[in-house]
Amino acid sequence: MSESMWALTYDREAQPWESTVGLRKTEVPRPRIDTGADYHDRSMVLIRPMMTGFCGSDRGIWFRTAFKDMIHNSLERDRKPVRTIGHELLGQIVDLGPDARQTYGFEVGDIVSTESHIICGVCYQCRVGDTHVCADDKIIGISEDGCFAEFVKLPARSLWRTDITKIRPEVAAIQEPFGNAVHACTKVNLRGKRVAIVGCGTIGLFAVAIARAMGATYVIGVEPMESHAEMARRLGADEVLRPEKQSSEKPYASDPSLTEKIRKLTDGVGVDVALEMSGFNSSVNNAIRAVRRGGDVILFGLKSGDAVIESFDRMIVDGVSLHSVVGRQIFETWHITRQLLESRDPNIHDLIWEVILNRGEGTMFDFRDYDQAAFQKAITTHPKVVIRY
Structure with missing residues (x-):
């Protein structure tokens, strides 16, 4: 498998924050599961995105109105210039560490979404159950590389199994922002x-x-x-x-x-x-x-x-x-989200597809055909845009 992949990125060297807009489609190193090089990979999962949603937070990054400090500080921490953006995900597991399988029960081929806040699990808030306000959390696509890419590596404990026979993939890709409203x-x-x-x-x-x-x-x-x-x-x-x-x-x-x-x-x-x-x-x-x-x-x-x-x-x-209210209560909100979207009485699922996603007309874009100008027009016209892979 290739050592690189395509991703939608912000590059702090090539895209000065104050004078640019948009995301570039560039080649970046492909993540991989390598437990010999990093023991943390035992509990990590490699996912191939199927659909990703473009969020209001992503719009803030696109137009350089939000998250400058979080992105730049995390790039300083990681000693690199490029951040892969995106945190609303539906994807398929293609590789995983042994703890991700043994502890969390995931297998290659599973379809998952993800909680976008990667919690530390050890701060006071996490230990008393307030994980949604973790004192040391990282946010996918902002302070960690995100899912607007051919592959994304995430902690197993952040993932959420999704049944796409009950929730159509286009809607399943936006469970995370729907969970904000929940x-x-x-x-x-x-x-x-x-x-x-x-x-x-x-x-x-x-x-x-x-x-x-x-x-x-x-x-x-x-x-x-x-x-x-x-x-x-x-x-x-x-x-x-x-x-x-x-x-x-x-x-x-x-x-x-x-x-x-x-x-x-x-x-x-x-x-x-x-x-x-x-x-x-x-x-x-x-x-x-x-x-x-x-x-x-x-x-x-x-x-x-x-x-x-x-x-x-x-x-x-x-x-x-x-x-x-910030984020979602992990994972209580996700359980309610699943129930609301899988239910057809009331039929919120179909309303999202028909009204917010406009049955895919003007709201669906293919990753391989990414064009910045066309994409910008879509995100300023529609409340929600979804990327297919």
Whole structure:
């Protein structure tokens, strides 16, 4: 087998962060299982990707708006210039170490997805069961080489068996980001609740369908892009509202007209739960304003830097609870994800394929035919793009 392989990469020497965009398709060393050279390979697995999903995090790397420090620091650590990107995976095992077989039961030919956070297993958080906030985790495709490649080597303990007779491969490839929305929607009980989802990007769209499946009685989407608003309606939103443009003087400010509309739709009370999925400061304040007294705000959207909370006293006096969500609970969230996608009542599986992936039209790309310009057009047009191998 060849010593090299093709991969979609970021090269810190050839692609200065401040003046480039995109990923290059380049030849890189092919990973291999070699227990003689590295005893850690006893528990490692070599996977040939079948399908990979392109994430919002990958979009941040593509346009150089996120993860610069994590990528550059990890490249310094590894003493190399190139990072293979990608962390949403469906693939087939082609080789594995003896511990991966004996301890985890994997075999050549198994079909797997992967948790993208590689946990240390020994920090305080890991030892008390909070592995999703491991103090020393590594992220596939950011601080470790990822899956936009002909092969990827991963720890056996990060892998998740997937039955592609029950979940079609295109959908199975995006279990990881779907799991983000599952984690957000299971942070508090949504059964019988009125829910607002502020920001209907990819994860917000997933959350619309999941909230409905979790028993929410009324789902309100908040989304400025009409194409995404229409998707939210098709996925189960009862109403989708468009926020006003942010104030240039106070970009953090909430939208009073949006708050008023949400109150009218909820008998003047406000929603029980608001999920903030975009990360914009104004959206955080919109979510807080949208909930009733004693309501819950789920914070998933992420932007770096400081944020302003309007009328902080109101949040305390009204007993509004804030809950932060990162990643997936390992592997509790994955079990719920499997159940939601394998079930056909409600049929979230087919909704993802038909609505978010547009039945593959304009959302599927062949790795061997990768063209940066065409790919960039797709990732700025569709909420989710999948790469075939």
